[in-house]
Each structure stands twice: as C-alpha cells, then as structure tokens.
Amino acid sequence: MSEDLIELLATGLGETLYMVALSTCIALILGMPLGIILVITDKGHVLEAPKINRVLSTVINIVRSFPSIILIVVLLPLARFIVGTTLGATAAIVPLAIGSAPFLARIIENCLKEVSFGKIEAAMAIGAHPFTIITKVLIPEALPALVRGVTLAVITITGFTAVAGAIGAGGLGSLAIRFGYMRFRDDIMLATVVILVLLVQGVQWGGDSLANYINRKRYKFD
Template identity: 75%
Template sequence: MSEDLPGLLFTGFGETIYMVALSTFFALLLGLPFGIILVTTDKHHISEAPRINKIFGTVINIVRSFPFIILIVVLLPLSRFIVGTTLGSTAAIVPLSIGASPFVARIIENSLKEVGKGKIEAALAVGANPVAIIARVLIPEALPSLIRGITLAVITITGFTAVAGAIGAGGLGSLAIRYGYMRFRDDVMVATVLILVFFVQAVQWGGDSVAKYIEKRRTKIGAD
C-alpha cells in the first residue's frame, strides 16, 4: 500500500459524504412535495385533481428518463450559475439533487400509498383538512416505509457520486478514476470499492434498524 493512499482515501471519502449528505437533503426538499402531490391528487384521494397529477407525473418521468451522466452535462450551466463553477464536490450537488429528486418523489409516493384508506376516511370523518391528514396521518403512518425508501435513496445517490466523479466532481469516484484507472493503481481501486461497500452496508443497516425500531415500538404501544 502506498504511503499517500490513506490521505487520498480520507479526502475522497470526506468529499463523498459531503455530496451524499447535502444532495439527499436537497433531493428530499424537492422530492417530498412532489411525492405528496402525486398521492393526494390521485383519484379518490383527499385532493383529487387528475390534471395536476398527470402534469407532475409527466415531469417526474421526463427527468427520470435522463441517464445521470447526461443529466450532469445538461445541468452544468445551472451549476455554474448557482455555485460559480462546474468542478468540485459543491458543483456536483446541483445535478445530484435534481437527478435524485424524481426518484425520491416516487419512493415517497409509494410509501404514502401504503397507508390504509380506512385511516384516511376516519380522519376525514372527524373534519381533518388535507394538511392535517398529510402531517398527522399519511407521514406518521408511512414512516417506517419512508425511512427504508430514504435509505435506498441515499445508496442510489452514493452511486451517482461515483458517476459524477468522471467529470471532476471529487469524492471516491473521482479518486478511483484519476488514480486507480488512469494511473493503473490497483490499491486505489480496491480500497475505494471496499470503502463504498462498507459505507452502503452501514447505511442499509442503519435505515433498517431505525425502521424496525419504529415498527416494534408501535406494536408494543398497540399491545398495551
């Protein structure tokens, strides 16, 4: 193992964590409203609006149809406008967030649709408005599923950062390409892959653990 490898890996992993954390945050900010709108405007739901539902669904599908590497190139001018550059980890957050938000929206849509209609009808029966139903029924009831979905989104965004590394985004993906592939350093390639594998496993374990904890707590409360 080369003497410079630990430093390279530490820097690359830090950049990857930075990109994943902020991109997940902004993807949730964009995707959560879209997912809620897709559910609540669907047929026979609390704010049925087929036209709005179709418009939002079409927009999400269009963005999702772009291969991520192409989407990065398309959004380079937007990255330059927002952060002043198209290179580096901060610039990559713009396409990462936009590219992941439709995926997050669909995850949230599917999770919220798992909530039983009986609970929604009960809330309507006591006079709850749509906002109250979303905040007090849909999201709380779907929370374990939402957590598992967000966990999947984090893992997907981690994969996106590796792709973004091909155009100078930084992180472990860039490290693997610039040092591992271009300089024929097998130690860099192996080390970056191992770190990403362990990171993904840790994220998956953490998300599953939180979701199971919430489910067990609900079961215990229900039994009491």
Template identity: 65%
Template sequence: MRDDLLDLLWEGLKETLYMVAWSSVFALLIGIALGVTLVVTERNGILAAPTLNKIIGTLINGVRSLPFIILIVLLLPVARFVVGTSLGPTAAIVSLSIGAAPFLGRIIENSLKEVSSGKIEAAKAMGATPWTIIFRVLIPEALPALVRGITIAVIAITEFTAVAGAIGAGGLGSLAIRFGYQRFRVDILIATVIVIIALVQLIQFSGDGVARSILRRRRQL
C-alpha cells in the same frame, strides 16, 4: 505508498460524504413535496387535481428516463449559475439533488399509498383538514416504509457520486478513475471499491435499524 493511499482515500471519502449528505437533504425536501403532491392530487385524493397530477408525473418520468451521466451534463449550466462553478463537490450537489429528487418522489408516493384508505376516511369523518391528514395520518403511518425508501435513495445518491466523479465532481468516484484507473494504481482502485461498499452497507444497516426501531415502538403501544 501506504500513507499516500490513506490520505487519498480520506480526502475522497470526505468529499463523497459531503456530496451525499447535502444532496440527500435537498433531494429529500424536493422528493417529499413531489411524492405527497402526487398522492393527494390523484383522482379521488384529498386534494384531487388530476391535471396537475398528470403534469407532475410526466415531468418526473421524463427526468428519471435520462441516464444520470447525461443529466449531469445537462445540468452543468444550472450548477454554474447556482454555485458559480461546474466542477467540484459543491457543483455536483446541484445535479445530484435534481437527479435523485424524482426517484425519491416516486418512492415516497408508493410508501404513502401503502397507508390504509380506512384511516384516511376515518380522519375525514372526524373533520380533519387535508394538511392534518397529510402530517398526522399519511406521513406517520407510512414512516417505516418511508425510512426504507429514503435509505434506498441515499444509496442511489452514493452510487451517483461515483458517476459524477467522472466529470470532475471529486470524491471516491473521481479517485478511482483518476488515480486508480488512469494511473494504473490497482491498490487505489481496489481500496476505493472496498470503501464504497462499506459505506453503502453502513447506510443500509442504519436505515434498516431505524425502520425496525419505529416498528418495535408501534408494537409496544
């Protein structure tokens, strides 16, 4: 019974890590694009485009307003088109990435807005191009806040994988539902919860450590 539990947990953990890793990468790429665009296109921004800003902001709010379980169902045809199936960890990555990207975009937007406007104005006065300001001023200056925000987003994606497990995505969430709950295996249910908690704590600890390291290096300069 113990070997069975360990095998199931190990398989579920591998699938969860697979989903979290790839979903975080894709969500981060989309989220950075969204967050940066929202900041630079706002009124009086370095690439001011209020209409575009409003459109993107509305789309983000629309996606974020949907409960994740509903969003997964709506994106099943997209997952089937992209990867050829709507079941399994790979298919779930499509829904997880699209579902987490708007959330991550708002986090990145708020982190970038913490950068002092004086530093941006100083860069403009020195003749820096918008792209230079974005990659040499905005992102580097906001890096500690960005790391903390990304950490929160990765934890949210980890939680989303548990929800995705309810509709055949696999991973620890599916393990808890199919074996722990439906088959009345309390040992599996408890063990799965413990593993998920440990995984979330590890992600939070790692993110906080990276953010502190960045701040420590800045103080030493």
C-alpha cells in the same frame, strides 16, 4: 498501505460523504412535497386534482428517463450559475440533488400509498383538514417505509457521486478513475470499491435498524 494512499482515500471519502449528505437533504426537501402531491391529488384522495397529478407525474417521468451521467452534464450550467463552477464536490451537489429529487418523489409516493385508505377515509369522515391528514395520518403511518425509501435514495445518490466523479466532481469515484484506472493503480481501485461497499452496507444497516425501531415502538404503544 502507504501514507499517500491513506490521504487520497480520506479526502475522497470526505468529499463523497459531503456530496451524499447535502444532495440527500436538498433532494428530500424537493422530493418530499412532490411525492405528497402525487398522492393527495390522485383520484379519490383528499385533494383530488387529476390534471395536476398527470402533469406532475409526466414531468417526473421525463426527468427520471435521463441516464444519470447525461442528466448531470445537462445540469452543469445550472451548477455554474449557482456556485460559480462546474468542478468539485460543491458543484456536483446541484445536479445530484435535482436529478435525485424525482426518484425520491416516486419512492415517497409509493411509501405513502401503502397506508390503508380506510384510515384516510376515517379522517376525512370526521372533517379533518387535508394538512392534518397528511401530517397525522399519512406520514406517521408510512414512516417505517419512508425511512427504508430514504435509505434506498441515499444508496442511489452514493452511486451517482461515483458517476459524477467521471466529470470532475471529486470523491471516491473521481479517485478511482483518475488515480486507479488512468494510472493503473489497482490498490486504489480496490480500496475505493471496498470503502464504497462498506459505506453502502453501513447506510443500509442504519436505515433498516431505524425502521425496525419505529415499528417496535409503534407495536409497543398501539
């Protein structure tokens, strides 16, 4: 493997990891509250509010209905407003995070809904505050599922970064398109695919291992 190829791959991998890490953190900050609100405002839950639930659910569904490449393009003006440019890894973080937040919100909603409602009813019966129910019952009980859900989100965002590479976001996706596809460099195409596969496998293994560890500790001390 030539030195120029190693340097290109190292730069592309660094940009991809940068985009994935920051996009995931911001998407989690945005998506976690949305997912929790979707659950607790549902019918019969701790803060039942059907109208708020329907409006929020509709907005999330609308955003999720956009194909990823279109959503990224639509949000590029916002990226220009925030970071001053529409090119590069930093600019791509804005549409990646905002576009991923509704997807992450749905994942979190589904994870929290797996918690036995009997445990929630028991907490409500003793007069627990809604915030206490969320922090002491909902999230701890759903933690292994939440870890697996966030793992899925990280893998999905990794795929989004490859798509964003088509519009100048940088990273491995941009490397594969600009140097691999356009310059007919099969070695670069193959190398980027291998790195992305290894990256996804590593994220999946790490997420599964953490979820299993949480489960083992729970069963050990329950």
